[in-house]
Amino acid sequence: MLEIKCPYCGKRSQNEFSYGGDASVKRPELGKEISDKDWDDFIYNRKNPRGKHSEFWHHIAGCRQWFKVLRSTATHEIFKTAKIDEEL
Amino acid sequence: MSQNFRLDKGGYINRNKKISFKFNGKKYFGYQGDTLASALLANGVHLIGRSFKYHRPRGFLGVSVEEPNGQVQLYSGATTEPNAVATTVELVEGLVAKSQNCFPSVSFDFGAINNLLHKFFPAGFYYKTFMWPKSFWYKIYEPIIRKAAGLGIAPLKPDPDRYEHKFEYCDILVVGSGPSGLASALAAAKNGASVILAEDKPRFGGSLLTDEVTIGNKKGKDWADETIMELKSMPNVIVKNRSQVFGYYDHNMMVMIERTKDHIENPDKFTPRQKLWYIRAKEVVVSTGSIERPLVFGNNDRPGIILASAAKEYMKVYGTLVGKKPIIFTNNDSGYDTAIIFKKNGIDPLVLDVRLKSESSVVKEAKDLGIKIRFSYGVVNAEGYKKVNSALIGKLNTEKTGYENLEKVSCDCICVSGNWTPTVHLSSQSGNKLKFNEKVNAFVPNQPKQNESTIGSANGSFTLKKSLEEGFDKGFNLSKKITGKDSKISTPTSNEKNYEQQDKFWCMPLPKNKSYKRCVDFQNDVYVTDIELAIREGFRSIEHVKRYTTLGMATDQGRTSNLNGLQLVSNIEKKIIPEVGHTTFRPPYTPVTIGAIVGREVGKHYRPTRKSPIHAWHEKNNAVFVDAGLWLRPRYYKQGNENLIEAAKREASNVRGNIGVCDVTSLGKIDIKGKDSAEFLNRVYTNAWMKLPVGKARYGVMLREDGIVFDDGTTTRISENHFHMTTTTAQAVNVLSHLEYYLQVVWPDLDVNVLSTTEQWAGAALAGPNSRNLLEKLFPNMDVSNESIPFMGFKEGDLSGVPARIFRISFSGELAYEINVESGYGMFMWEKIMEQGKEMNIEPYGTEALSTLRIEMGHVAGSEIDGRVIPSDLSLDGMLSKKKDFIGKRSLNRKAFIEPEREKIVGVVPLDKKTMIPEGSHLVADSNASLPNPKLGHISASCWSVEYNNPFSLAILINGKKRKGEKLYALSPLKNKVIPVEIVSSHYVDPKGERVRS
Numbered sequence A: 001m002l003e004i005k006c007p008y009c010g011k012r013s014q015n016e017f018s019y020g021g022d023a024s025v026k027r028p029e030l031g032k033e034i035s036d037k038d039w040d041d042f043i044y045n046r047k048n049p050r051g052k053h054s055e056f057w058h059h060i061a062g063c064r065q066w067f068k069v070l071r072s073t074a075t076h077e078i079f080k081t082a083k084i085d086e087e088l
Numbered sequence B: 001m002s003q004n005f006r007l008d009k010g011g012y013i014n015r016n017k018k019i020s021f022k023f024n025g026k027k028y029f030g031y032q033g034d035t036l037a038s039a040l041l042a043n044g045v046h047l048i049g050r051s052f053k054y055h056r057p058r059g060f061l062g063v064s065v066e067e068p069n070g071q072v073q074l075y076s077g078a079t080t081e082p083n084a085v086a087t088t089v090e091l092v093e094g095l096v097a098k099s100q101n102c103f104p105s106v107s108f109d110f111g112a113i114n115n116l117l118h119k120f121f122p123a124g125f126y127y128k129t130f131m132w133p134k135s136f137w138y139k140i141y142e143p144i145i146r147k148a149a150g151l152g153i154a155p156l157k158p159d160p161d162r163y164e165h166k167f168e169y170c171d172i173l174v175v176g177s178g179p180s181g182l183a184s185a186l187a188a189a190k191n192g193a194s195v196i197l198a199e200d201k202p203r204f205g206g207s208l209l210t211d212e213v214t215i216g217n218k219k220g221k222d223w224a225d226e227t228i229m230e231l232k233s234m235p236n237v238i239v240k241n242r243s244q245v246f247g248y249y250d251h252n253m254m255v256m257i258e259r260t261k262d263h264i265e266n267p268d269k270f271t272p273r274q275k276l277w278y279i280r281a282k283e284v285v286v287s288t289g290s291i292e293r294p295l296v297f298g299n300n301d302r303p304g305i306i307l308a309s310a311a312k313e314y315m316k317v318y319g320t321l322v323g324k325k326p327i328i329f330t331n332n333d334s335g336y337d338t339a340i341i342f343k344k345n346g347i348d349p350l351v352l353d354v355r356l357k358s359e360s361s362v363v364k365e366a367k368d369l370g371i372k373i374r375f376s377y378g379v380v381n382a383e384g385y386k387k388v389n390s391a392l393i394g395k396l397n398t399e400k401t402g403y404e405n406l407e408k409v410s411c412d413c414i415c416v417s418g419n420w421t422p423t424v425h426l427s428s429q430s431g432n433k434l435k436f437n438e439k440v441n442a443f444v445p446n447q448p449k450q451n452e453s454t455i456g457s458a459n460g461s462f463t464l465k466k467s468l469e470e471g472f473d474k475g476f477n478l479s480k481k482i483t484g485k486d487s488k489i490s491t492p493t494s495n496e497k498n499y500e501q502q503d504k505f506w507c508m509p510l511p512k513n514k515s516y517k518r519c520v521d522f523q524n525d526v527y528v529t530d531i532e533l534a535i536r537e538g539f540r541s542i543e544h545v546k547r548y549t550t551l552g553m554a555t556d557q558g559r560t561s562n563l564n565g566l567q568l569v570s571n572i573e574k575k576i577i578p579e580v581g582h583t584t585f586r587p588p589y590t591p592v593t594i595g596a597i598v599g600r601e602v603g604k605h606y607r608p609t610r611k612s613p614i615h616a617w618h619e620k621n622n623a624v625f626v627d628a629g630l631w632l633r634p635r636y637y638k639q640g641n642e643n644l645i646e647a648a649k650r651e652a653s654n655v656r657g658n659i660g661v662c663d664v665t666s667l668g669k670i671d672i673k674g675k676d677s678a679e680f681l682n683r684v685y686t687n688a689w690m691k692l693p694v695g696k697a698r699y700g701v702m703l704r705e706d707g708i709v710f711d712d713g714t715t716t717r718i719s720e721n722h723f724h725m726t727t728t729t730a731q732a733v734n735v736l737s738h739l740e741y742y743l744q745v746v747w748p749d750l751d752v753n754v755l756s757t758t759e760q761w762a763g764a765a766l767a768g769p770n771s772r773n774l775l776e777k778l779f780p781n782m783d784v785s786n787e788s789i790p791f792m793g794f795k796e797g798d799l800s801g802v803p804a805r806i807f808r809i810s811f812s813g814e815l816a817y818e819i820n821v822e823s824g825y826g827m828f829m830w831e832k833i834m835e836q837g838k839e840m841n842i843e844p845y846g847t848e849a850l851s852t853l854r855i856e857m858g859h860v861a862g863s864e865i866d867g868r869v870i871p872s873d874l875s876l877d878g879m880l881s882k883k884k885d886f887i888g889k890r891s892l893n894r895k896a897f898i899e900p901e902r903e904k905i906v907g908v909v910p911l912d913k914k915t916m917i918p919e920g921s922h923l924v925a926d927s928n929a930s931l932p933n934p935k936l937g938h939i940s941a942s943c944w945s946v947e948y949n950n951p952f953s954l955a956i957l958i959n960g961k962k963r964k965g966e967k968l969y970a971l972s973p974l975k976n977k978v979i980p981v982e983i984v985s986s987h988y989v990d991p992k993g994e995r996v997r998s
């Protein structure tokens, strides 16, 4: 079980959190024209890197804040966590 | 029976407390402090079970968790425990154990015929023989093999014991209380670190319990006892015995099982049987010691053949003799210790040493005591079927490929010493890639991948001096890193025997024309010939050899067999061991009871139960409950002998014709506040929200970004910047996370806050033509006219002094109101409703009637919103705003979503107007078509329409909208039904929606 540092609450065990996907994906702006391909990339296509991966987590059984985590997909090492408006 | 093999004195058992127990139906005695194994051996019982595959007689090889053979079934009934390792079972009064894997008894076993048929049962036998025909595998072969090869028998009744979970944090977790573990725990604790010291055995001290050494000026055991006393007295230290750390997980999460009950004679009623500890440690010190390996020779798995270190521990700790005429067979100096202890207890051992000579002090001591030693000698074959009674011994030629002479000597046990294997399982689990250490001829940990340090003999440091140094150093340095403190205690001096290098020779050759079976993996019954065969058949990777032969795959995780197996492969392949590599160790290190993993989350405690504040009333009024997510909701209120359908019909009819009341507390409720709330809803829902007036509710549909319908519900504008959202019971939690995601991650500029208020409000739905009359009685000072509270209107009212919210919304399709009060007043509200509604013959209705009402109205719910439908599939096209963008909108023009023949929602009526259509039935055009019959759609929900008094169902059907009037068939192979049906509109009752507006 991972130990994740919530930027608001500090270190807690993984079972307090839920995973929220790739944090490098940005939702296209509302009401803006977008090609089928770009929309497909937003909805479906994800990289599957071995190594560093920035991702969203939700402190669902805690402060209920979404935040960012930089984690190694190979070793589970967590390099950094940050609030949504901070750089990882 | 008397304990003929018990020494007159010695050991750490309590000879004042005699304990009786039963093994295979026979009564025996032992002492407090014994294990089942030490007590059986004290009674001269060696035959403990039969081997897994060939049913060969087996006895104890080890003294602790390394034991591969001594698995027994404990007790009977609900508390029976299979595969208990007798060397780790502490003796308690009344213990009952029996042998496993034998029929009818351990001494006379039919399965032993497999042994005679060994030629036909080589490695990979199952894979080769039972391949064909395929259907035979699970019908015939597999059940028979299971019956023949199974280990113990699992209990058939629920486990009556109680298991607990515990979470703990510490600076340093030390696993193992041998000299290095004690030293590191002491050094770390003295330097201010919080320490947990875990020992899997009942007694602390590890090798200090059996080795004749001194630390400081004390005997090793006394130093261990005093160190434990000191650690126990420190507030920053937790000391635990009977506690096995069995798993090393990510981010230094360690899992430990503590045995808290089975060893106690009269435990308190609520004593948990075991405690599972989740320990998050900043640093982990692995000081798990090492395990002796057996030597391999003909019939080396006979009862009476035992590890020399185990024989030593039986004498030193339990005062138990494994035999009175021992042969010590060794390739290194440590075996001599066992010989010396036998001699000191008045028994003459014969030492066979495969080496040419050894001049170390321990060998000299043995010589001085007059112990007979033969160098260049070894055991060739053990004889005696159920217990070894003699050995064929031989003098090895110089190349050690054959024998110069052979002779037979009588004996009653053979103590084998094939050198030591560091216990690296936890280090390996932590991600540490092991390296081969030539000097100790075994794998040791390499670079740590987590905050893990392995010390002592687990790290290949086999002298006491080195173990203590590593312990004190590691304990101090790790604690300094954490606490920043600098108080160091000096390493005490120590005195020990000197053991020289071992011989790497470990597998005795076969004499000419002999084909003795030589066992490598005792628990999984793998022999030298099996590994030779696997390699001959082309298996090269050690992982493949392991799986083909099952070497090291048993519950003992190959503790006594892995290294020997690797050495064998390396010999045959002419590769050095590091090139052969090793297999991966995975948790758990020792088997763990399922009950301990589950803990208290069993039966109804498996998950929380949520009850509405009106629950007690429902119970009192014969409600039959149903699980709705975590909630318990009344399904129907039983009257007399009526069944579910009859009750649902009665309750639903009363709503259609009169008035009913339903507890809707479980609906998800989310409070939304902030000046951008309307804008936010406008983005989240598919329809328009900007112009919703204060005091009005609106129905909304939410999509996922991929266009699939996510949830639906009504949301009410309480004031300009304050909304009250409702969700389905099932999706309440997910909707809140979804809203939080968009507010925090995607549109943080919006000024909106969301909060779950599901628990804050109790809800009651009044439904039926009489509901306005009742509302008027409940709120006599309020104007309840259609003009004052129109359909989708909202008002705040005063329910006999309790503030209430009144929403005119309807799931039933009738004139209906939903009243919400603070949950604490839920029962008050409900009782008021029942009291005031009595003269109108109000009746409560449950979820079954609720479903009936919504189905015949064509209102969609979870069975239609199944994660596969888009709005138009549910005839919700009108809910999609063309003027604005919203979550998921861009996906709706995907090719598959604008396909004209998509499945759409329809109504379905059986032609005979009698037969209920089972939910999940498939709709097909031709009921006799050849299989697989092309599926046109499926029935999502069924009810008995109270409006038309015939069955009615909703279905999702290909090209459904164009099929109205078509005749199809509903097939339910599960219920064995073929029902001719007609397709109708999904809005079966009141298609224009006049009633809700009346």
Ligand SMILES: [Zn+2]
Residues within 6 Å of the ligand: A006, A007, A008, A009, A010, A059, A062, A063, A064, A065
């Ligand atoms: Zn938090």
